[in-house]
Amino acid sequence: MATRALSQRQLEVMEALWNSESGMTASEIVRSNDELQINTVQASLRSLVRKKYIKVGEIVYSGTVLSRSYVPLISKEEYLEMSCQALAKFSSSSLLMASLINEENDRETLNELEKMIAQRKKELEKGE
Amino acid sequence: MEVSLGSFITCFLTVLFLTVYVFVTIYVKKDVLYDGMKIVFLLISIILVRMLVPFNFSFTITIPSYTVLPPIDRFLFSFIGGTGIELAQVLFGIWLVVTMAQILRMILRQRKFRSYLRPFRVKDLTRYPRLYQVLRENDVADLPVYIVPINISPAIVGVFRPVFVLPRQEFSDRELYYICQHEIRHYRNHDLWLKLFIDLVLCAQWFNPAAYFLNKQLTLVFELSNDQGILASCSELQRMEYTECILKVAESRQKNTSYYVGLSFVDIGKSDLEMRTNYIVSEKYRPKKGRFLSMAAQYVLMAAVLVASFMIVPEGSSMQQEVEETTLGITPENSYIVKSESEYLLFVDGNYMFSLLYIPEEFAELPVYEEEDMR
Missing domain, CATH: 3.30.720 (Signal recognition particle alu RNA binding heterodimer, srp9/1)
Incomplete structure (x- = not known):
């Protein structure tokens, strides 16, 4: 089952396949997105087959040549779900990021702090 | 440039000093409250860059040690078994390999995170008009935004190609404003460069427990300083609103069971969130006037540490004292x-x-x- 993250180009190829109701050939994928080049698409398709994100579908006529079409093995929703699960495992301390909150806090601490803030707000509103 | 035991000791002691300094700044002197701390952070950044290269330079001044370091030197530079290899060479090799592995791990982890984040990029920010307005008002409408359907904290990610990450959660206009202000301030202050340096120092000083503590404390210092910068011109009520916003985000990330057990001495032992709340809410954490001399003293201290970390290295002296007296x-x-x-x-x-x-x-x-x- 596919589990590895996709590169930008691979993701764009998958987006094209997810948006199509049937399999697509490499040239059809290129035509669906101005930013994609045929060589990049073909390299991405090979990689996606290896990663088990897509499989070869029917052999179709594309103009005067026979071409392989490709169909996704994983839906967009499944990929997004997998990405969410993977993202949830990262902690902010292990990444180059500045978070609003850097740690997880227990319920008791949060309750105490919320009570403190609510109390202080009440005092300030009374004072006004 | 050359590597020696003394240069490693200098880096080790400098990190230890910085750890103590940041601890005192947060918990004792509370100097985080002052804008002048930015210059201190800049000096700390330069010191951290120095910590990445535990080498002696041609201008280094050696402080000879006749008692403590010579026996360690003799042990480290002894040959292993019948080989012609010194123990120090083996240890240096281990240090280098582990450091490179840590750096590679850090890079791969960051790349992996960005890869999984990719499908959640907001291609058309105008679909989120309130967010778009706040970003435009702060001149950062070009910053790539990712909205993720999990409970993560809003964050700025990355140094070279920073992106803004938000959880898919309902925020009021005011909350969105505070969140964006907080992250944009991190972005504008280039705080992630300092985070990058400390992460690299952690890779190089993987054997030094003080480095891990320093990392945690510096992270807290960024947040405290950022909070204070945003709230400097806010009323008391706005400070409470801001804190409520932080708590709301923290609540969405809360664990079910308590995990933190620590000593309670001054404020140590409290979580970062409690420290931040205290700094925002409590009267004793308000900026005080007349701290110019104190800040100037800190600049001098940090500059001295910076110079010392480059210039001064303790080394074991091979000349024994009795030999010196009889020659x-x-x-x-x-x-x-x-x-x-x-x-x-x-x-x-x-x-x-x-x-x-x-x-x-x-x-x-x-x-x-x-x-x-x-x-």
Whole structure:
């Protein structure tokens, strides 16, 4: 089952396949997105087959040549779900990021702090 | 440039000093409240860059150690078994390999995170008008935004190609404003460069427990300083609103069971969130006037640490003290030669040392007297 993250180009190829109701050939994928080049698409398709994100579908006529079409093995929703699960495992301390909150806090601490803030707000509103 | 035990010791001690300094800044002196701390952070950044290269430079001044370091030197530079390999070479190799592995791990982890984040990029920010408005008002509408359907904290990610990450959660206009202000301030202050340096130092000083503590404390310092910068011109009520916003985000990330157990001494032992709340809410954490001299002293201290970390290195001295006391230097000021009939007599500090058949080149500058002149 596919589990590895996709590169930008691979993701764009998958987006094209997810948006199509049937399999697509490499040239059809290129035509669906101005930013994609045929060589990049073909390299991405090979990689996606290896990663088990897509499989070869029917052999179709594309103009005067026979071409392989490709169909996704994983839906967009499944990929997004997998990405969410993977993202949830990262902690902010292990990444180059500045978070609003850097740690997880227990319920008791949060309750105490919320009570403190609510109390202080009440005092300030009374004072006004 | 060369590697030595002394240069590693300098880096180790400097990190230890910085850890103590940041601890005192947060928990004792509370100097995080001052804008002047930005200059201190800049100096800390430069010190951290120095910590990445535990080498001696050509201008380094060596402080000789006659008692503590020589036995360690002898142990480290002894050969292993019958091989011609010194223990120090093996340890250096291990240090280098682990450091490179840590750096690679850090890079791969960051890349992996960005890869999984990719599908959640907001391609058309105008679909989120309130967010778009806040970003536009702060001149950062070009910052790539990712909205993720999990409970993560809003964050700025990455140094070279920073992106803004938000959880898919309902925020009021005011909450969105505070969140964006907080992250944009991190972005504008280039805080992630300092985070990058400390992460690299952690990779290089993986063996130093103080480095991990320093990392945690510096992260807290960024947040405290950022909070204070945003709230400097806010009313008390706005400070409470801001804190409520932080708590709302924290609540969405809360664990079900308590995990933090610590000592309660001053404020140590409290979580970062409690420290931040105290700083925002409590009267005793408000900026005080007349701290100019204190800040100036901190600049001088940090600059001195910076210079010392580059310039001063302790090294074990191979000359033992008793050897120093029993050796003599032969100089034209304390020595002379007396020429007798068949030989030359060397005197040092007025004492006869030994005789020579001829004057060697090394003693060519010593004064020579005839025997008759000395009677």
